[in-house]
Amino acid sequence: KKIRENSEIIDLKKGEYVFQFHGESGALFFIEEGTVSLIFFGRNSIQYLPGQTFGEFGFFENQPRRCDAVVESETAKILKIPKESVQSLSSEDLLRLYEYVGKRVTGLLQGEDMYSHMEVLIVQDGGCAPGYDSVTSFLVQQFEGMGMGVYAAKEGFKSLVSGTHGDFVSLIWEKKAYQLYSLVPRIVFAPSLRDQRGASFRAERFPEFKSSQNQDKAVNCLRERGIKAVVAIGGNGTFMGAQALSNKMKDDKIQFFFIPATIDSDIYGTECIGEHTGVEMGAEKLRCYMGDARTHKRCYLVEMMGAEGGFHALHSAIGAGAALSVMPTSVLNLEKLSHQINEREDTVVAVAEGYGKHPPHDVEKRKEAGSASKFLHNQIKEAGLVNPSKRVIDEPFSRDIRGATPNNKDIFLSQIMAKKTLEMFLAGETNKMPTVNASIVDSIDFSEIKTDNNVHNYEVTLSDSLKVLT
Incomplete structure (x- = not known):
């Protein structure tokens, strides 16, 4: 009551300033009605509601204001409390006031006000x-x-x-x-x-x-x-x-x-x-395997991302010039594949991680294999047509590309x-x-979004230089 007697009631409308950046300081504000936002360098940062105070730093420092305070509601009634109004308080009431303001400042420094309202x-x-x-x-x-x-x-x-x-x-x-x-x-x-x-x-x-x-x-x-x-x-x-x-x-x-x-x-x-970086890094990864395969006359089955669609494995394989990309839905002629592995000095096959998880493949054997590349390797072994002297290596799924710049x-x-x-x-x-x-910017409603970006069969044929897809 004593504070109110020596304070000023301010009636403001939406968009009007309580105070402005670099404005006069030295007062504390209490919201009786309406809402007020603090604007730091054009950014709406903190919103205050009825029963809350703001301007605590200025109350203590007497330094120019660090931000703007703008009325957000249609109207607002605000109590402006200058420092002079607290001089008549008893030492006990003054202690209570400073305890309150101190807690408010601590709350500001801990981010309590900032994270209570977010846009x-x-x-x-x-x-x-x-x-x-x-x-x-x-x-x-x-x-x-x-x-x-x-x-x-x-x-x-x-x-x-x-x-x-x-x-x-x-x-x-x-x-x-x-x-x-x-x-x-x-x-x-x-x-x-x-x-x-x-x-x-x-x-x-x-x-x-x-x-x-x-x-x-x-x-x-x-x-x-x-x-x-x-x-x-x-x-x-x-x-x-x-x-x-x-x-x-x-x-x-x-x-x-x-x-x-x-x-x-x-x-x-x-x-x-992420798809563009993914293909760039994926293609380079396959090129490295191709270099090693050429050096040691090996066949690498490299598992890559592609749980359902297989976009990453396909486009990485095409970009690198790998011999084959095996999609989640691919069905292979294992006899032809074995023949190609035997005839070629080196072979690198990109295998999408989803390969073998659905019929007509043996889903149980796919689970036992643990990875798509191992499952394909097991299929090749079971066919029994690859020359025992030819070394075939299955490389398991790797998450390194996720961390690329x-x-x-x-x-x-x-x-x-x-x-x-x-x-x-x-x-x-x-x-x-x-x-x-293709540089055309648009939007899709949530109801129209499909979570399976199927690759085109025409693109898949580009990755099958071995002619083993059925």
Whole structure:
């Protein structure tokens, strides 16, 4: 009551300033009605609600304001508390006030205010692919450029289920804003992610997210933080997770988007971030095996990515000039294949990891083999037609390509998809995936997305120089 007697009531409308960057300081503000956002270098960073205070640093420091404070609601009633108003307080009341303000400052430094309200949330999930962090970086650039705060779940969908402040990071593009926030925990400078290997904001796969109970926890997390847009990055599993959340939040005003990042290009209807680097690295990997096979007069069966479609194995084999690419659905003439291995001095075959998992192959034998390359090797052995003097080596599945540095093509694709995502958001669209085909930029509705980018038979024939596919 004593503070209020010596304070000023400010009535403001939407878009008006409580204070501005580099403005006069030395006062604390208490919101009686309405909402106020703090804007750091054009970025909407923290939102305050009725019953909350803001401006604590200025109250202590008497230094120019570090940001703008703007009214978000239609109207707002705010109590401006100058330092002079507390001089009449008793020592006991003064101690209580400073204890409160001290806790508020501590909360700011611990990020409690920043992570209680978030506008745009990025969720990386699924298996890693070159370009996850690239598109994340460009999304921050695009959305922050429109004055929006961008955040990421630390460990994909798992963080949404956990839902604590510590499960999120703040991504900042503007360097001055990043330096200003340097004391706040979990602040990431987004430009540094542009060429980053791997995916910085996910951990092991989280199959538990398939349960409706965990999805409900994620829904509550999104609602509590007032999130306006969710951008999920990944492959088919990530898409299904984003779609499940969207289906549960049809009556909410949250906009959902999905950006495909997958080495095997297993999202139909678009180029996928990571596929170009994947093919480049995969082809070089096969060239290395071809050099060794030529040196030692061997046959290598090299297992590569391709659980269903086989895009990666096929295009890597064609690019390298390997003798054959075996798709998940391929059926081989083992007699012809054995003859070719016998006749050739050296042979390298790319085998998609999904080969043998479905009929007409013996699915049980495929499980026993443990890998597609071993299964094919066993088939060749059982045929008993390869010359015993010819050394045939099966190379198991390797995940090294996932950690490759994204090439220029995937970085460019990341930029395009980030820009298109912002455009769809501003247009009020939701449940959309940006698409790029032969430089034509468009979008696909969630209901039209197919999670199996089947390769064309015409392309498969290009990889069969041995003429053994039936």
